[in-house]
Amino acid sequence: MDVGISLSNGYSLEYKILIARCYLFGKCCETGDCRVVNNITGLEADLNGQLHGQHLAKEVVIRAVQEFLQSPRPEKALVLSFHGWSGTGKNFVARMLASHLYRDGPKSECVRVFISLFHFPHHKYVDSYKDQLKKQLTETVQLCKQSLFIFDEAEKLHFSLLDAIKPFMARYDNRDQVDYRRSIFLFLSNLGGNTINEVTLDFWRAGRAREEISVEFLEQRLWRELQEPAENGYARSHLLEENLIDFFVPFLPLEYHHVKLCARDAFLARGLPYTEAALDEVARTMVFVPREEKLFSAQGCKSVSQRINYFLP
Template sequence: MKKHLGAVGALSKQYWQYLACKVWQEGCEEEEEEEEEEKEPSPGPGWSLPLVGQDYLEILSTWYCSFGKCCKTGDCRIVNNITGLEADLNGQLHGQHLAKEVIIRAVQGFLQSPQSQKALVLSFHGWSGTGKNFVARMLASHLYRDGLKSECVRVFISLFHFPHHKYVDSYKAQLKKQISETVQLCKQSLFIFDEAEKLHFGLLDAIKPFMARYDDKGKVDYRRSIFLFLSNLGGNTINEVALDFWRAGRAREEISMEFLCHFSDEASEGIFVLFFATENGYARSHLLNENLIDFFVPFLPLEYHHVKLCARDAFLARGLPYTEAALDEVARMMVFVPKEEKLFSAQGCKSVSQRINYFLP
């Protein structure tokens, strides 16, 4: 028995040393010297890595990487799981057929492009609670192993990170520094700007070079970066379109991007331009006229049955049983507008997860 245990211990030590050498380059020289000096056979015939299988090494490497970095940059923890992203968008993002279509097409096309000319810039528009932040988190979790905690991801909340306009020059310097340092660490970086309509136009101007077409003279290449802008502006106009479809007896799934763009001059302005509208129009002229925004993503208002689906997901996420009656009760707790039709949830699905606390034993 002792003899067998000794052989197993020697074998485990051998593979651990091999793993240490291959994953974080420790003990490689010692191993080579021992092989040269001893030239002894391994413990047992055929005990080589191919027999055990390269898959085991990859599994152990992944296990080690779950505790820390595998490389000097964050790039080794980029996963770009488009299949998983599409599955989660289809299964968990309710009532947003336009957003699903645009996001998958935009992100997949960008990641598969061998040589992008500029960073990918997406602008999310819609009422609060319709899924803008939810999708941003989902993107982070499927593009990076560590999700929002990844060193490749930076989240900026306008009123939290840049609250005082009198310090805008300081904010500009800090923001440019953080973006530059993140891209140097990870060529494929993700930058999320929440409450984007409240960004000072000076900050928008400061980040403009990072979103523009690549200049070979620059020292850092930003072409593999992704910028997300999340805004409530345009939500009222998007809701008017959805309400008109409902009043006409048409399904919301019939709403197309083309229809939104040509709904009216007001819609064109309200949905796609309001985010950049400032008192002096400076940001609008610099960011829209230079075509820095690649895709505008509208988020439609959520109806009663969408809220029920959100409630179901909240119950499942917490491992709690639910009934149709419970889902209806959660949905009835929400406020619905307009006053006459009471069609759309005023808060979308926001606060739904908190409301199921009423059903805890």
């Protein structure tokens, strides 16, 4: 088989060499791209075992990603928007997705991470940023048909940057003869955290389990907060009004026992022994709010892995 003839000229030389090797050794991957593994079983197992206090995030992410990957011809790229306080697991889930969808995990050439204030710090250069961003998205999809784009601190992105990448997330229009329908976009934001926390606190005060909270119950409240006039890209861009976001994924605030589980995981990850007393000591170093109930960790599980150093023999 003449691999060079069979492949589109739009693919990079590295991609052609990769596929050629697959054919030569008779080991073509099920996905058609050896860099893509799409291990949904492993993803689900790790979410269940390592993501604490987030029944909604687990449910929505697994369902959305699995259905998207199983679709033979998706109409558009998959767009997920993660919302909640810092330290509740948004970045953790994003990294986990990269690790289970790609052979090389977050380091894969199929994965691009953009941090708003790091990559796009100055509004006066927004026109230049738009051109650079669109170029990077196009080149990544040409290199890897199933690409993963992660935008951290998404609420701080200039609204015109969000609008500039709308066509990449919209229904397929043969843009630049590049097919973006197999791409996945993740937006990570602290926006909506106050609404999510208020709902969780109301359930606790009413004596109801947090697991009773449904996505449907949160969705309208979350939508209203995202559209409030403010200096955030969501409110000023056209992402919401054009319904380009497929799923809003709420991350609930973490309680004391969730922080203990994070501490346990941090000990295990370093191969260190631990006791219940040690886990309690780590959890007690965190700040809990509101002032009256002291129910939720103000930092989620952020910094827990560093704090265990203070309790080592």
